[in-house]
Amino acid sequence: MLSNIGIPGLILILVLALIIFGPKKLPEVGRAFGQTLREFKKSTRDLTSDVMEDVEDEKKKVTEAK
Numbered sequence: 001m002l003s004n005i006g007i008p009g010l011i012l013i014l015v016l017a018l019i020i021f022g023p024k025k026l027p028e029v030g031r032a033f034g035q036t037l038r039e040f041k042k043s044t045r046d047l048t049s050d051v052m053e054d055v056e057d058e059k060k061k062v063t064e065a066k
Contacts, residue, residue, distance in 0.1 A: 005013070021029050 017029070018026060
């Protein structure tokens, strides 16, 4: 999705963000966005590992039942 933006589109987004939020608020917005993205990645990783553990447990149960 983001690979279709390109350099001109990215520059336009950054300029609009600078105009909307201002130079003083922009670092805070970027920091908050980074923390949110980091938390989302961590939650996704945890959820994926939980699902994989459940799948492995089910495989062991099926193997032991035979």
